[in-house]
Amino acid sequence: MSYSFTLPNIRAEAAGLWRLAWPVLVGQLASVGMGVADVAMTGHASADELAAVSLGASVWSIVIVTVMGIVMAINSIVAHDVGGNELGKIPHTVRQSLWMALGVGVVAAALINLATLLFDHLYLTPHVQAQASRFVHMISIGLPAFAAYRALYGYSASINQTKPVMVIAILGLCFNVVVNWLLIFGNLGFPALGGVGCAVATGLCMWLMLGTMLVWMRISPAYRPTYPFTHWEWPHWPEIRYMLKLGLPIGITYFAEVSVFGSVSLLIARYGVVQVSAHQIALNFASLVFMVPLSFGIGLITRVGHAVGEGNPERARFVAWVGVAMALSFSILSALFILVFRQQIAQAYTSDPQVQQLCAHLLLYAALFQLSDATQVATSSAIRGYKVTRPPMQIQLLSFWGFALPLGYVLGMAPAGLSWAPAAPMAADGFWIGLVVGLTIAAVLLSWSLNRLSLQRVRQGARAAVSTATAGHGALH
Structure with a gap:
């Protein structure tokens, strides 16, 4: 079939892309909103806490964007399998992508903790330096979950299921704001952790989003033809190397x-x-x-x-x-x-x-x-x-x-x-x-x-x- 650039063809394709993209957009805005909430709420704690969160978040943002890019390899692999009507390959691909994501998340967590050594050379006050380091140490607990969630995110988007991504991101934003309120300021009897409370909230939020995605996949009929968790599977290194070749x-x-x-x-x-x-x-x-x-x-x-x-x-x-x-x-x-x-x-x-x-x-x-x-x-x-x-x-x-x-x-x-x-x-x-x-x-x-x-x-x-x-x-x- 020829795909000429006529107005009806363009309208049809634009509509198809928009149906796929708008839930992703809402999800992306909700994810950005977590960072905005962290900075805005910590700013009401103290200038030192805000400085610590800003420093820690600058390191965190570089690491999570890099992790997101590496794991994004699954998007094109699954999309090709869907286009070729080779749905039977997808469960294996998703299982292997999760092994890859787990490895990438653990390595990223180790590297981000090492990056706190840079704070020793920035002429910071002792309190800001200590809080920025604690922020990074605490938030790093969410990196393996974040990497695994982004792998499932890519799988979901590639089978045209982007609304779960949107809903889970909004849920994550709400959870993040509530836990920030509890832990930054010590409300309802919780300890007042200042900027470190943001890190705890975000780290826990990553695990919540991963868990919610797993539950959604388990109960939604849209995932049944390609559901990946039917049996246990050990890492298959050639497959993981191929994903890393695309994702790195x-x-x-x-x-x-x-x-x-x-x-x-x-x-x-x-x-x-x-x-x-x-x-x-x-x-x-x-x-x-x-x-x-x-x-x-x-x-x-x-x-x-x-x-x-x-x-x-x-x-x-x-x-x-x-x-x-x-x-x-x-x-x-x-x-x-x-x-x-x-x-x-x-x-x-x-x-x-x-x-x-x-x-x-x-x-x-x-x-x-x-x-x-x-x-x-x-x-x-x-x-x-x-x-x-x-x-x-x-x-x-x-x-x-x-x-x-x-x-x-x-x-x-x-x-x-x-x-x-x-x-x-x-x-x-x-x-x-x-x-x-x-x-x-x-x-x-x-x-x-x-x-x-x-x-x-x-x-x-x-x-x-x-x-x-x-x-x-x-x-x-």
Whole structure:
């Protein structure tokens, strides 16, 4: 069947992607809400507790995003099996993905605890250093559960079951807020743990979400054809190595992106409270808006994987570009929204006039990179739907660490000895220009890569069809 880019075909595919993506979007927003609740509620405890949670959460966010990327390999594997109507393979794949996730979660827990040694070199007060370390130690208990939950999350999304993800994320947010209230402030007779209470709440929340997903899978009829927990199965190392081969490049990509944004925040901090506050506000709002194209991207891995799995490269190409167009269309709206309401956005975050003014200015850059940010996440996700993960990693490493951060450093810091550096440091402006350039390079290269890959698969499919037809014709004679 030919998949031409006609309006009825585009509408039908857009509707299918939206049905898959909107529960993911609500779930992503609920997950982000946990971090917002941690910071907002700890801020009412004390400035020291807020500083400790901010430090601990910065390490935690890098680790969980990397873990999420590694485990995401299951999305495309299961999607291919669904598309190829090979449902019998899925239970084995899910069982092995859980073994992989358990290993990744344990290793991540060990690494995040070692990372607390960095706090010894940040010139913190003894109380903040101790609380930040305790925060990390306590929250790490949730990492194995988080990794296993994300494996089941990917399995669920790939069989078109995204509403459970949404419901469980909302449940997790509610649980997190209630336990924060109990443990941060010591309400109802519970001990007042301050920022460490956030860590306990989040760690327990990860286990609650995993348990809820397991129960949902057990009772929902939608999971019965591929239910993975029918019998015990030991690790199958070739299968796990294959998953890691697909997942590690995604994890490295996510780590590179998050670490660049984190590095920018640290470098801007030397220019004072106004600069770093305005930067954090603008980045926070841009990250919130980014949840929409990210949700389209997660849906694209499933939609493209289904098409490739069923052996229909024309449909896979059609699905990929419709998804990219949807993400790009939303980014145009979000860019216009930011341009028009940037003053009001800044005022909603802070009452400081200087921070408001600079934040509104930085939001101009945020509006500018909406198009490239949405394009890069949609195209890289579509490519992963083909079970191709290394090219997006290479492109995004080049874009973020080869262009965005070095250019931002030169413009923002104006190091001596560079003839093309500005006469004076541009501070936050320089770093945001670097981010715009890096994201634009990523969007262009990933679009080219997706176009090349999808055309290549269409041509391979056409050649295979001709060979099959020729062989069949020869057999008749």
